[in-house]
Amino acid sequence: MPELPEVETIRQGLMPVLEGQPITHVVQRRPDLRYPLPQRFAARLKGRRIERLGRRGKYLLGFLDDGMVLVMHLGMSGRFTIVKPGAAAGLGSPNGSGPHDHIVFEVEDGTRVIFTDPRRFGFMDLVPEPSLETTGPLKAMGPEPLGNGFSAALLSQALRGKRAPLKAALLDQRVVAGLGNIYVCEALYRAGLSPRRQAETLVSKAARRQPPTARAERLTRAIRDVLTDAIAAGGSTLRDYAHADGGLGYFQHGFAVYDRDGEPCSRAGCRGTIKRIVQSNRSTFYCPHCQR
DNA sequence: CAGTCCTCCTGTCGGC
């Protein structure tokens, strides 16, 4: 589920709770999520401090004070809930014992962070910091779209020679990190590019050293903008995280095309209708009229 | 090799 903006919002919400305090207690309710959890997972976390909570693509990274990194991925349905010490415990309030509450972290001041994941596509791992970027899931991951390293030139390089539809190419985390089904649809809409277009058609044929095409520039900007806007919207939901059930990460704001099959295109002057198609077995929403 | 399909798992929703 959560794509880059949701994971970033979750990071910002968890940061003040988890950073700096020793982890006093970890409950692990099952041996595996999507993959087996590391051996002695709970014991290895107990007593450690998360010095910094980072993010890479859709991964949350807890940099521990012993040189290890707690790598967390939320899959489709993973979420975190913060329960402050002394929070009213009552019927229906989260206490970490729900059927899909798989991991509970407790820190020194008594705050608990509950990881819930009904579908169990999420996972956690402990890896040594020096090998974080050279092994495992981060090894081949593409550039951070909001970082300095992301540019039309870099995107063009990643798309060069790709015959797959643009939609499929952008879902590939090796091309650019953090995009998922929703934000790929939204970015393509903003860029006015069809999800069905072959990825390599954004790249100038004349080999290398060519300036990026206008399409590649547009897409680069659209990706940055849509993610930035979503993070800003998510940040505004953060103020709610501490009350109610403390759930983080499931904000949804107005998408222009996602899940809007049959609705009129909202682009000024466009008379098109949003259409749903299936690509690589997943829904794509776009306006066939203004996305070319 | 690249591209596409399938699968893991559970919950929810719409149609009949």
Next chain:
DNA sequence: TGCCGACAGGAGGACT
């Protein structure tokens, strides 16, 4: 109301 199929924000492995 109840049952059943379709679908869900991810990603890796199998297949072509």
